[in-house]
Every structure is written in C-alpha cells, then in structure tokens.
Amino acid sequence: MKFRPLQDRVVIRRAESDTKSKGRIIIPDNAKEKPQEGEVIAVGQGARDEDGALVALKVKAGDLILFGKCSGTEVKIDGDDLLIMKKADIMGIIINKTVAAKKAA
Numbered sequence: 452m453k454f455r456p457l458q459d460r461v462v463i464r465r466a467e468s469d470t471k472s473k474g475r476i477i478i479p480d481n482a483k484e485k486p487q488e489g490e491v492i493a494v495g496q497g498a499r500d501e502d503g504a505l506v507a508l509k510v511k512a513g514d515l516i517l518f519g520k521c522s523g524t525e526v527k528i529d530g531d532d533l534l535i536m537k538k539a540d541i542m543g544i545i546i547n548k549t550v551a552a553k554k555a556a
Contacts, residue, residue, distance in 0.1 A: 458495050
C-alpha cells in the first residue's frame with residue numbers, strides 16, 4: 452500500500468463479520484452489524500503536545516484493535532475497503548484473542 456496517514460491517524464482493515472448466526476441462520480448483508488475490531492495497516496508519526504514534542508502512537512502495523520461503532524472514515528485504497536481514524540477513536544489493543552475467549556468461557 453502506498454499511503455501513509457498524517458499525525459495521529461491510523462489506517463485500519465476492519466475484521467470480517469460472520470455470515471451465520473449461532474443458530475446457523477444466514478444473515479443478509481444489509482442486516483449484518485459491522486465488526487468493531489480490525490487490523491492496523493499503517494500509522495502516522497504522531498501528534499505534537501503543548502510543548503511541541505512529538506508524541507508517538509502506542510499502536511503499530513499488525514496490531515489487532517478495538518474501536519467505536521461510528522469511528523473513522525471509510526475509504527477505498529488500492530481496491531481495499533479501509534478505515535482512517537484518529538488515535539482517540541481506538542479503545543484498545545487486543546493482546547491475544549484466543550486467551551480472552553477462554554477466560555470468558
């Protein structure tokens with residue numbers, strides 16, 4: 452990809468949503484809820500604080516993150532549907548999805 456976000460913006464590829472419900476009912480595209488997690492594709496260099504120092508972002512390319520429902524702007528780059536959002540829209544980094552699923556059970 453030949454795109455680099457500016458300042459504290461992050462480019463994200465939204466995770467794929469399930470096509471079937473737990474009861475094996477097929478969900479049509481217009482009824483699917485968009486997933487609130489995705490993979491970081493590219494990260495800006497960071498924003499400046501009040502003193503003018505550069506504050507780098509805590510996320511990096513390849514991180515799996517959780518973000519708000521209405522966060523970001525949907526764009527199409529090189530044929531991929533991506534999201535561009537500010538670091539404030541990111542709620543957290545998902546450390547290990549399989550470990551989190553076992554703890555919830």
